[in-house]
Amino acid sequence: MLELKNVSVRYPGMKDNALNQLNLSFEKDEFVCVLGKSGAGKSTFIRCINGLQQPTEGEIHFDGTPMSFQKEELRQTRREMGMVFQHFNLIPRMSVLQNVLTGRFGYRSTLKNLIGWFTSEEIQEAKRIIAEVGLTEMENRRVENLSGGQKQRVGIARALVQHPRILLGDEPVASLDPGTSNRIFSLLQDIHERLGLLTIINVHDIELAKRYATRIIALKDGELIFDGKPQDFTSTE
Ligand code: ADP
Ligand code: ADP
16 A cells, blocks of 8 residues: 655755665555664655655555655645644644634634634534544633643544554654553544554554554665564664
């Protein structure tokens, strides 16, 4: 479903590749955790799949078609990808419901939110997804008043409301305590199993990856140093 062919990324002015000749393919029943120390290339890897970073070499194929970095095609591809972030990237002064609705309609929906322009079907759908992440009681609260774990649940709901085919996470639990991190991973696992959604998450906590992933990938200095089953993984050295 998703394939990286000889993908390298070199940032301008850098001497080494941030990602070096990666060849990988993923199927929709996989829950992949990407491990590696800070600077290993995890974030660059996720950003490539999401189309936020264009590879300097190689291609990314999505359903057998090379990903285009032309504006319109890229927009289409990105609609198929839900993304969750370390710092949530929510709009603090807006409600849970309003933030989730922005996932479906993009930044323009900020304007829609202000003028109350959603159909009742759109609102019902957003509420259904808010219920799935366990936040029904919070749906009219401003995001700035929520805990970190609740904010990330909003982030997950916002990613799901666009019905993505791939769910991507760039260190989604790096700002959360261990108990909350576990509960967020458990939610991601439920969603993965229920929706059959290819899930690829960067994480620096090896134990979390081993507990939840069906497949672990490890990067070091932009090189793939491990690709296999969690039980066979030992270290990022
Ligand atoms: P990780 O997510 O594993 O910490 P990154 O993908 O952020 O790793 O970074 C990989 C390498 O690329 C690092 O050496 C980092 O310093 C470099 N890098 C990341 N982003 C940029 C950028 N925008 N410009 C230049 N170098 C970058
Ligand atoms: P009710 O307020 O009678 O339950 P709804 O189910 O339509 O009616 O709305 C429930 C909540 O959804 C409201 O409290 C409001 O905060 C929010 N809401 C309703 N319409 C909009 C809209 N167009 N944009 C954003 N939020 C909305």
